[in-house]
Every structure is written in C-alpha cells, then in structure tokens.
Amino acid sequence: MMKKILNSSHLQLLIFLLIASAQHPLLGQIPSDYRGRPYSDDTLGFKGPQVIPGRIELAYYDFGGEGVAYHDSTATNDGAILNHKCFEYGCHWRPGVPYHIAFFRENEGVDISYTKDWADYKKPNVVEPMVNQLYIGWEANGEWTNYTVNVRSPGKYKIITVYANFDNNSELWLNNKFAAKLYLPKNTGYYHQWDQATIGEIEFPAAGLQLITLKYNRGPNLAYLDFVKVN
Amino acid sequence: MKLNQTLRIALIVISSTAGINSLRAQLPYGYSGIPYRDSVYMGNKLNPFGAQMIPGRVELAYYDLGGEGVAYHDNNPINEGALLNMKKSEMRPGISEYFASFRKEEGVDINYTKDIVDFGHRNKVDPKVNQLYIGWQEEGEWTNYTVYVNQAGKYIIYTVYSSIDINPAEIWLNNKFACRLNFSEKTGDLHKWTQSEVGTINIPKKGLYLLTVKYGSGINYGYLDFLYNEARQK
Numbered sequence: 122m123m124k125k126i127l128n129s130s131h132l133q134l135l136i137f138l139l140i141a142s143a144q145h146p147l148l149g150q151i152p153s154d155y156r157g158r159p160y161s162d163d164t165l166g167f168k169g170p171q172v173i174p175g176r177i178e179l180a181y182y183d184f185g186g187e188g189v190a191y192h193d194s195t196a197t198n199d200g201a202i203l204n205h206k207c208f209e210y211g212c213h214w215r216p217g218v219p220y221h222i223a224f225f226r227e228n229e230g231v232d233i234s235y236t237k238d239w240a241d242y243k244k245p246n247v248v249e250p251m252v253n254q255l256y257i258g259w260e261a262n263g264e265w266t267n268y269t270v271n272v273r274s275p276g277k278y279k280i281i282t283v284y285a286n287f288d289n290n291s292e293l294w295l296n297n298k299f300a301a302k303l304y305l306p307k308n309t310g311y312y313h314q315w316d317q318a319t320i321g322e323i324e325f326p327a328a329g330l331q332l333i334t335l336k337y338n339r340g341p342n343l344a345y346l347d348f349v350k351v352n
Numbered sequence: 353m354k355l356n357q358t359l360r361i362a363l364i365v366i367s368s369t370a371g372i373n374s375l376r377a378q379l380p381y382g383y384s385g386i387p388y389r390d391s392v393y394m395g396n397k398l399n400p401f402g403a404q405m406i407p408g409r410v411e412l413a414y415y416d417l418g419g420e421g422v423a424y425h426d427n428n429p430i431n432e433g434a435l436l437n438m439k440k441s442e443m444r445p446g447i448s449e450y451f452a453s454f455r456k457e458e459g460v461d462i463n464y465t466k467d468i469v470d471f472g473h474r475n476k477v478d479p480k481v482n483q484l485y486i487g488w489q490e491e492g493e494w495t496n497y498t499v500y501v502n503q504a505g506k507y508i509i510y511t512v513y514s515s516i517d518i519n520p521a522e523i524w525l526n527n528k529f530a531c532r533l534n535f536s537e538k539t540g541d542l543h544k545w546t547q548s549e550v551g552t553i554n555i556p557k558k559g560l561y562l563l564t565v566k567y568g569s570g571i572n573y574g575y576l577d578f579l580y581n582e583a584r585q586k
Binding site for chain 1: 389392393394395396397398402405406407408409444445446447448467468471472477478480481482501502503505508510547577578579580581582583
C-alpha cells in the first residue's frame with residue numbers, strides 16, 4: 122500500500138522539491154537549525170525582515186529569546202529598568218516619550234534604551250543621533266544579537282553607524298561564519314556623546330534571507346548599522 | 353439592568369469619540385488631509401490617528417494623503433524624483449520600486465539617498481541609507497502633516513541636509529506661522545550632506561496639529577527631528 126502511494130515518480134518529485142528548496146535564495150542560507158524569526162512591531166508599523174541595502178536597527182533583533190535570538194549576561198533589560206527610575210535630576214522616562222519606546226522589549230534580556238534630552242543632547246554631539254533613537258547599551262563581553270535580514274543585492278557593503286563611547290572589538294557573523302570586524306575609530310569619552318563613522322565592510326556572497334549575528338563586548342552604545350553598497 | 357448597561361456602553365462610546373473629536377478639533381476646520389499610510393508604512397499606532405509623533409522624527413515624504421492643494425502644493429504635477437529614478441541608468445542594485453518611485457503619482461518631488469551619488473564621497477554627516485527626501489524644492493511649495501504632539505513645550509529641530517543655497521523654510525502650525533528653519537551651511541552640492549540644529553518651535557498644547565512645511569529653494573532634506581529639551585523650557 123505504502124509503495125503504491127509513494128512510487129518512484131513521487132519520490133523523484135519529493136527529492137527535486139527538497140533540493141530546490143535548499144537552493145532557493147529565500148530559504149537556503151539561514152542555518153537550518155536556527156529557530157529565531159524576524160522582529161515585527163505592529164505598534165511601530167514595522168514589518169520584518171530588515172532589508173539590505175538599508176538600515177538594520179539593532180533593537181529589532183529577532184524573536185526567539187535568550188540563546189536563540191540573543192545572548193545577554195543578565196536576564197533583565199537594564200535599559201528598561203533604569204527608565205522606570207527617577208532621581209533628583211529627573212526621571213528617565215522623558216516627557217512625551219511613548220511607553221513602547223521608553224520600555225522597549227522590556228521583558229527580554231537585551232539592554233535597550235533611547236536617546237534623551239538631558240543625557241544625549243545636553244552638549245552638542247559631533248553627529249546628533251535620531252530623537253528617541255533606540256540603542257543597545259550595557260554591553261558586556263560575549264553578548265550577541267541575531268538578525269534575519271533580506272539581502273536584495275549580493276556584493277560588498279560598507280557599514281555606517283552612530284555610536285557613543287569606545288570600540289569593543291565587535292564582529293558580524295553571517296550564517297554562523299565570521300564575516301566582518303567592526304571598528305569604532307574614536308573614543309567619544311562618554312556613553313552619551315555620539316559620533317558617526319564608517320566602521321567596517323562586509324561581503325554578501327548571495328541574495329536572499331541571511332542570518333547576521335552581532336557579537337559584542339563591553340564598551341559602546343550602538344544604535345543601528347547602515348549597509349551601503351560599494352561599487 | 354439591561355437598559356443601564358446599554359446606557360453605560362453608549363456613554364463610553366460617546367465620551368471616547370468626544371475625546372478623540374476634541375483632539376481633532378485642534379485641526380483647522382475643513383482640513384481634509386489624513387495621515388499618510390501605505391502597504392509598507394502602516395502609520396504610527398502609538399496614537400489613535402496613525403499620525404507621526406512629536407517628540408520624534410517627522411518624515412517629510414510621509415506628507416498627508418489628500419492631493420494637490422490639500423496635502424501639498426507643488427509647482428508642477430510631476431514627481432521629478434520618481435521620474436528620474438525610473439530611468440534604467442538611475443536604477444541602483446537592490447533598491448525596490450517602493451523607494452525608487454515613492455508616491456510617483458503625486459507632484460511632490462521625492463528622491464532617496466543612493467550608494468554612488470550620496471555615499472561615494474565623504475559627507476560631513478552621512479544621511480540614512482535609502483533616506484527618502486524632498487528635493488527640487490521651489491519657493492511657494494509646501495507639504496502638510498497631521499502630527500500628534502504628545503507633550504506641549506519648546507522643541508529643538510534637527511535635520512541632515514544638503515544645499516546649494518540656504519534659503520530659509522518655514523513651519524506653520526494650524527495655518528499660523530510658527531518658526532523659520534535656518535540652514536546655516538552651504539554644502540555646495542545637492543548630494544553632500546551635513547547636519548545641524550535648524551530651528552526651535554513652541555507647541556502650546558498636546559494633541560493633533562496640522563504642520564505645514566513651506567520650502568525655500570536649493571536644499572534637500574528628508575526629515576525633521578523634534579527634540580523636547582527640558583533645559584530650554586524656561
């Protein structure tokens with residue numbers, strides 16, 4: 122009976138489909154055992170995956186939780202915790218900032234905050250970050266975040282970012298293989314003094330969905346990575 | 353009991369729509385534009401109107417839906433940016449039609465930052481990759497934005513821009529002049545970018561506003577960042 126249902130032409134078709142799906146640009150390159158999925162956010166009107174060429178917002182790391190979509194050395198979102206606090210100089214939840222931004226993904230371990238008037242714009246920056254820009258801070262050695270991205274055009278890209286503080290030997294891995302070193306050229310001197318720089322180059326051999334891992338260490342506040350095609 | 357419940361529900365409905373209406377009432381009477389949305393940009397759902405929010409970034413390419421004379425005025429009906437970008441020679445690798453011909457049916461001239469043209473040289477400050485911006489600006493042109501102001505007060509306005517001229521622009525709130533936008537630096541090329549504080553604005557109340565940008569000529573810029581700054585409230 123089984124033989125009758127699964128005759129050789131069916132088997133051929135099945136094998137063909139398996140090979141075709143493995144080579145399909147949209148399916149083939151993400152490591153097969155990866156269980157994370159692209160971040161989406163109805164409240165912000167954002168639908169993943171993020172696209173290259175374009176901006177990868179670091180706070181939009183994948184869904185999937187600790188050990189899958191990110192690794193953080195503490196289970197708490199230290200940015201959200203601080204943003205709930207008030208001190209003599211004021212509250213970290215700034216006037217007019219929506220809850221969703223001030224306590225972004227507050228139940229996950231990645232430490233996220235946003236740019237604030239009295240911290241990030243107190244003195245002019247070399248380059249001003251976006252108002253209410255979400256960024257990853259409280260970085261510790263050995264932490265990482267994963268991003269399912271859609272690369273629309275293969276080739277070489279330069280990477281531009283805004284950052285504060287100092288270099289931390291971070292790396293980008295592509296589909297679980299080392300792909301690029303990032304280098305923040307300047308010590309801005311402070312967690313809330315921002316600058317902009319081209320911080321690396323990366324080669325994407327193929328188009329389609331890819332898994333980018335940002336591996337980072339103690340040091341800066343990092344907000345996004347802009348991928349610009351190099352011709 | 354049943355009547356009471358019905359009354360209660362009716363009251364809740366009336367009071368909640370009245371709440372929304374009183375916020376809407378701040379908009380000029382008769383304004384028929386509505387906040388922009390499309391299949392990719394679904395609007396900002398942090399407020400009930402889907403409007404862009406202050407404090408925060410107002411993307412200029414997301415001017416209201418409503419067309420010429422209502423949501424914008426452009427001196428000609430062609431979107432010069434889309435027209436240019438749909439030419440084969442102008443197409444950039446990996447850029448979707450969405451960016452290349454954004455709102456191509458309308459008159460506002462929109463372009464996006466491109467690998468060679470905008471990033472092939474050193475900028476003082478790099479713009480965002482694929483940043484939609486309004487170019488081909490001429491005196492007398494304007495775009496409208498229904499914005500939701502979440503905090504009354506004084507705001508500093510920043511932007512990234514490129515300029516061959518530095519004619520000031522203006523912001524009007526609910527059809528009244530509110531502030532000038534001064535671009536201090538001539539970058540000398542419409543694809544060489546820089547950043548600066550371009551103005552300060554006082555927004556007296558929380559709620560919906562009609563924000564109009566009235567353009568000068570010779571400048572490209574994509575957004576206005578509104579920063580509420582407690583230190584400057586006095």
